[in-house]
Amino acid sequence: MNEIRLLSTSAILGYGFPEASLKAGMARAPHVIGVDGGSVDPGPYYLGAGKPFCSIMAIRRDLRLMLHAAIEAGIPMLIGTCGGSGGAPHLELTAQLVREIAREDGLHFRMALIDAEPPRDGLVAQAAAGRIRPLAGLPALAATTIEKATRIVAMMGPEPFIEALDNGAQVVLAGRASDPAPWVAACTRAGLPPAPAWYAGKMLECGATPSIPKGHDCLMVTVREDHVDCEPMNPIRRCTPLSIANHSLHENSSPIHHIEPGGMLDTSDCRFDALSDRAVRISGMRWNPASQYTVKLEGVELAGHRAICVCGTRDPILIGRIDVFIEEVRGIVRDKSAAFGVTPDRYTLGFRVYGHDGVMGAREPNRTATPHELGFVIEVVGDTPEIAMAVLGIARTNMLHTDFPGRLCREGNMAFPFSPSDIEAGAVYRFSVYHVAELDDPQAFFPIRYEAL
């Protein structure tokens, strides 16, 4: 029976994995090794700033172990959404690390780099032709939104990976990709059908996350014609029907209809059967090809510059009237900032009150609890970093000193854990593009470059 064994090392490149799990996985003679390089989940900053959300030190460690394993075994290594967000700078920083490791360790292989930042003029033309649709209730994609975006990436399907592998690349680094895409490419090249291939990809994209206890670790998935077998490589973890069922819900809007480039994975009639106390077989998945190939677009634009201050109060008299107090501080900040020329339209001032509704905001149902202490993050997002720090300085001093009825703590209202108390938090981005683009050629947005190392 045709089968392919796929080894995913972790949930994200740079999250780490035990070396022993990698060795155990390699002992099973996988056909492909890989890891997901990123996610949109850490928010818009990383796509906008062109920076990874894992440290270079952590990424280098994972990459080095994986490169040695792949090259020594003579198998491909595939990484999608490199550098966290899969933009051009993210792909380049990952490629640079691979080049450094190859040079330092004397490793030689052919590398493919797949870009995922489509040209802006092409997107504008495509939007004008009505071939870009909004997701999640967003407006239609306007040319001004495209032009204003700091960065826009498109999420590739398996096709560019297939071409890179067909052209002899052993290491494939890709920009933004659908998480399962590299794994689907490997299955497709092995002659396996799309339904188990996409399902396998959904399990592999998070490493050993579909196992218990949850941890960043290696997962082996064996794909055959009509089923997928999952098993974690660390003996302390187990895949169970519950752990797989739980993961099948991960980050999707529907648990049964998974829209992907080129089709929809239908998991309505899946079965989860334990093969042992630590391995699970999933069967019954279906693939419905789409009449039109589509890829998702993600883009962000600059929203301002942030400065924050962390503080807290243990004063029950203040806690009892904190809402009124904060409104008074807001008024003082407005007046004092205007006095040095910064009007309210130049900044947004926020008070996050931990112990009250800091986690759920307006959706917090428990409004009556009286905590013994409250934590605050005072936040200013301003047009410039200077404005953010100036307004934050006024907000901080007035959180500290503003009077309130019944006040006994005449020296100050707030405990500050840090000096300096005010922290520049850098540029703030917001998601402005979350759309799908119709493509006649699945590789149109994703040019491939090759390097011999």
Add this chain to the structure above:
Amino acid sequence: MALIRDIARVCKSKNAGPFELTVDVVFDDPALYRRVKSTGVLCAALFARLYDVRADAVLFTAYDAASAFKATFPRLLPSGEVGDTDVYGCQQHAPLLDVDIPLEEDRAA
């Protein structure tokens, strides 16, 4: 009567993309899942009430194969937007923990 926190094996929230939140409740006993499902308590209207969204903005699915319920609806603010409180959307599940499911007493007992 039984609280979700006492009978479910998973109760979690997470982003489903930057603009939506998805909440999952998973059971490890298909029979218990079917009993919970038959009460009809877990439904789009429940999530609409708990999260202050319109019921027609909630995509609710009972996923029999996984003994799971899933509800997906708009986030209060997009992930990472100025004012967002939970970039990953992973701490929005608590209101569900105390939902009471009117299970009949175990007739087999």
